[in-house]
Amino acid sequence: MERHSDLSSPTDQAVSCGSGRHEDIGGICGVCGEWLPDAKCRAPGCGWTAALGERTHEEAVRHLCATGHTIRVLVN
Amino acid sequence: MLRSDVNERFSRVGAGTPAGELYRRHWLPVATESELADNPVKRVRVLGEDLVLYRSDSGELGLVRERCPHRGASLGYGFPDGDGLRCPYHGWLFSPQGECLEQPNQTPDSPQLKSRAKITSYPVQPLGGLVFAYLGKGPAPALPRLDLFTLGEGPTRFRDIGYAVIPCNWLQIMENSFDPTHVEWLHGRLFNYHLEREGKEPTVLAGHHIKIGFDLVDYGIIKRRLREGQTEEDEDWRIGHPVVFPNVLKVGGYGLSSFQIRVPMDDTHTLHFWYCWYDVPEEYSGFVDDIRHLPDTYEVTLQGPDGSFLMDTIDSQDAMVWVTQGPLTTRDDEHLSSSDQGIALYRNLLRSQLEALESGGQLMNVVAAEEAKDVIELPQEQKELGIGGGGGNPMASFLRTQALYSRRLTTLSDRIESALHKAG
Numbered sequence: 001m002e003r004h005s006d007l008s009s010p011t012d013q014a015v016s017c018g019s020g021r022h023e024d025i026g027g028i029c030g031v032c033g034e035w036l037p038d039a040k041c042r043a044p045g046c047g048w049t050a051a052l053g054e055r056t057h058e059e060a061v062r063h064l065c066a067t068g069h070t071i072r073v074l075v076n
Numbered sequence: 077m078l079r080s081d082v083n084e085r086f087s088r089v090g091a092g093t094p095a096g097e098l099y100r101r102h103w104l105p106v107a108t109e110s111e112l113a114d115n116p117v118k119r120v121r122v123l124g125e126d127l128v129l130y131r132s133d134s135g136e137l138g139l140v141r142e143r144c145p146h147r148g149a150s151l152g153y154g155f156p157d158g159d160g161l162r163c164p165y166h167g168w169l170f171s172p173q174g175e176c177l178e179q180p181n182q183t184p185d186s187p188q189l190k191s192r193a194k195i196t197s198y199p200v201q202p203l204g205g206l207v208f209a210y211l212g213k214g215p216a217p218a219l220p221r222l223d224l225f226t227l228g229e230g231p232t233r234f235r236d237i238g239y240a241v242i243p244c245n246w247l248q249i250m251e252n253s254f255d256p257t258h259v260e261w262l263h264g265r266l267f268n269y270h271l272e273r274e275g276k277e278p279t280v281l282a283g284h285h286i287k288i289g290f291d292l293v294d295y296g297i298i299k300r301r302l303r304e305g306q307t308e309e310d311e312d313w314r315i316g317h318p319v320v321f322p323n324v325l326k327v328g329g330y331g332l333s334s335f336q337i338r339v340p341m342d343d344t345h346t347l348h349f350w351y352c353w354y355d356v357p358e359e360y361s362g363f364v365d366d367i368r369h370l371p372d373t374y375e376v377t378l379q380g381p382d383g384s385f386l387m388d389t390i391d392s393q394d395a396m397v398w399v400t401q402g403p404l405t406t407r408d409d410e411h412l413s414s415s416d417q418g419i420a421l422y423r424n425l426l427r428s429q430l431e432a433l434e435s436g437g438q439l440m441n442v443v444a445a446e447e448a449k450d451v452i453e454l455p456q457e458q459k460e461l462g463i464g465g466g467g468g469n470p471m472a473s474f475l476r477t478q479a480l481y482s483r484r485l486t487t488l489s490d491r492i493e494s495a496l497h498k499a500g
């Protein structure tokens with residue numbers, strides 16, 4: 001899943017722990033502060049889910065546009 | 077944060093801009109029908125274009141470019157005559173489709189000059205007391221029949237439409253619709269600070285948020301909140317507030333069903349409608365009859381004479397934070413926090429819609445006219461708009477919203493107040 005070439009992120013919170021292993025303290029990473037929301041598809045039988053830091057939002061929109069499924073994005 | 081070129085791409089609405097072209101694929105309300113009943117000619121500015129909306133003597137609605145092609149005077153000062161609108165300067169007559177029908181002092185009559193004088197016009201359609209315009213090219217899609225637009229007045233129910241020009245970019249206003257936690261501060265703690273200083277009863281809006289969530293759905297996004305003392309069974313979480321992409325928020329509660337509709341006038345001005353239906357308790361239906369002759373359209377005052385925002389209604393508080401960000405805010409200097417995830421989601425949705433537009437893909441809420449749905453039902457809370465300050469009068473707490481400027485609502489509230497007083 002490559003980044004959009006012509007656009008920066010709509011939010012750019014993706015500061016990221018170099019290792020890629022964030023420490024989830026509930027919605028954000030306790031070390032770097034990046035968002036860690038969960039997205040879960042609510043369509044019966046689909047099972048799509050994402051937890052990709054800031055990119056979760058982008059992927060959730062992509063899944064909606066591709067399938068029309070309802071997706072819940074949660075920030076606990 | 078948002079790089080400044082991306083910010084521009086998302087925000088600007090003139091012809092040829094990405095977001096401007098996206099808005100040109102959606103129907104936008106530009107006035108109310110009662111405004112036109114009052115005065116059949118109205119100047120409107122939409123997506124950076126200066127236009128004139130009018131109703132001809134024969135009843136047809138027209139939306140045409142404001143500038144007369146003869147020598148440039150404003151058709152906004154013109155008058156309806158027969159099937160068209162006459163320019164105030166030399167009486168050239170224009171049809172709702174923009175054709176020049178008459179050039180009275182041109183002799184001899186010149187069909188060529190008439191055809192060269194055709195002006196830009198756009199399709200318009202009334203629905204639910206609003207007049208909608210479509211500024212796109214090609215065949216207009218279906219005008220979405222959102223549920224509240226299809227309601228009618230009833231013994232206990234009446235419509236009320238407030239509007240105001242908000243001097244800032246539309247996206248600042250829309251982002252607020254995905255910002256649940258501002259309620260506890262702006263409409264809770266700040267409002268209570270002001271109310272306390274005036275010795276008034278506080279609002280009940282200061283409850284702390286413990287969880288927020290967003291559902292991406294086929295028409296947009298639903299925002300949800302859970303506050304201290306609530307469970308997931310509460311309407312705030314269970315039902316939430318739907319936003320119909322790109323610019324309509326639905327809010328309900330305590331007899332109110334409403335849309336907040338944001339129409340970009342240009343990059344730094346937004347026409348805001350508070351499209352409300354009130355349903356009052358049965359025992360007050362007699363009073364509803366009394367107010368029905370009053371206009372259903374009113375202008376909302378948000379700023380005092382010195383320009384500072386009034387802090388006495390929820391809506392002027394909102395306008396304050398929208399406008400004080402700047403006419404078109406910068407976003408390369410923002411610091412989003414975990415409470416801003418709904419904003420991130422909306423920006424991603426907006427980006428994907430801009431990309432879909434550019435690649436010729438399917439756009440959300442844009443369907444061909446022949447596929448129009450009869451009604452688009454949207455979820456709505458019934459009980460959660462607790463503002464406080466109403467006492468025994470179910471309408472009085474709405475006076476802490478923009479409805480303070482509604483003649484229908486204030487008159488009704490006064491009647492109820494005196495009835496309670498007599499009974500009391």
Ligand code: FES
Nearest residue numbers: 258261397401413
């Ligand atoms: S705390 Fe949010 S804008 Fe200042």
Ligand SMILES: [Fe+2]
Nearest residue numbers: 258259263394
């Ligand atoms: Fe608000």
Ligand SMILES: [Zn+2]
Nearest residue numbers: 017022029032
């Ligand atoms: Zn991290």
Ligand SMILES: [Zn+2]
Nearest residue numbers: 041046048069
């Ligand atoms: Zn799915």
